[in-house]
Amino acid sequence: GQNIDQPTEMTATEGAIVQINCTYQTSGFNGLFWYQQHAGEAPTFLSYNVLDGLEEKGRFSSFLSRSKGYSYLLLKELQMKDSASYLCAVRAPGAGSYQLTFGKGTKLSVIP
Amino acid sequence: GAVVSQHPSRVICKSGTSVKIECRSLDFQATTMFWYRQFPKKSLMLMATSNEGSKATYEQGVEKDKFLINHASLTLSTLTVTSAHPEDSSFYICSARDAGASNQPQHFGDGTRLSIL
Numbered sequence: 001g002q003n004i005d006q007p008t009e010m011t012a013t014e015g016a017i018v019q020i021n022c023t024y025q026t027s028g029f030n031g032l033f034w035y036q037q038h039a040g041e042a043p044t045f046l047s048y049n050v051l052d053g054l055e056e057k058g059r060f061s062s063f064l065s066r067s068k069g070y071s072y073l074l075l076k077e078l079q080m081k082d083s084a085s086y087l088c089a090v091r092a093p094g095a096g097s098y099q100l101t102f103g104k105g106t107k108l109s110v111i112p
Numbered sequence: 113g114a115v116v117s118q119h120p121s122r123v124i125c126k127s128g129t130s131v132k133i134e135c136r137s138l139d140f141q142a143t144t145m146f147w148y149r150q151f152p153k154k155s156l157m158l159m160a161t162s163n164e165g166s167k168a169t170y171e172q173g174v175e176k177d178k179f180l181i182n183h184a185s186l187t188l189s190t191l192t193v194t195s196a197h198p199e200d201s202s203f204y205i206c207s208a209r210d211a212g213a214s215n216q217p218q219h220f221g222d223g224t225r226l227s228i229l
Binding site for chain 2: 033035040041042043044045048087094097099100101102103104105
């Protein structure tokens with residue numbers, strides 16, 4: 001089975017840095033993805049890791065350790081518009097194709 | 113970049129109505145598309161994997177006769193919620209991956225908010 005854990009909620013201050021952790025246990029692994037989802041909207045892709053290490057993309061960075069089943073998303077210079085849910089998703093073989101399994105999401109609130 | 117179009121964005125209808133949702137990949141071919149459902153404050157749950165030219169693969173607990181999926185071309189998949197009832201009210205989201213880029217992320221449509229009265 002697939003199990004993905006991430007904190008339910010986090011609060012951080014505008015301009016600060018926040019790290020959102022994700023741990024996973026899955027049958028197979030073909031990459032870990034981070035998506036941002038604002039309330040009432042569909043997810044938008046942020047970053048992708050398939051090898052161990054850090055991927056940097058502007059204010060967002062994502063880290064992966066496959067041996068530990070662990071990833072984090074790092075958001076720098078937080079802005080109010082970063083208030084959203086952040087979804088960790090693991091791609092693994094499924095019935096007939098690779099499938100994404102999502103964590104429950106971390107709701108980030110950025111405060112002034 | 114890859115774009116997925118989903119239509120309609122919102123549906124409000126009476127109980128017993130069948131509702132059809134379309135998902136199109138606009139600038140790439142998608143042999144596989146995915147249909148998700150999301151209830152308020154819950155995570156995205158995969159309902160089924162739609163395969164071009166063959167039958168969809170449904171996740172456990174999802175009724176295939178209730179949620180009909182057709183993937184007749186490399187750019188279009190449809191989900192039909194048959195005889196919808198209030199408990200089917202949810203946010204339905206499709207996603208697709210470029211068939212020619214297996215390591216690329218799935219891109220999501222904007223979702224369809226379905227409200228059954």
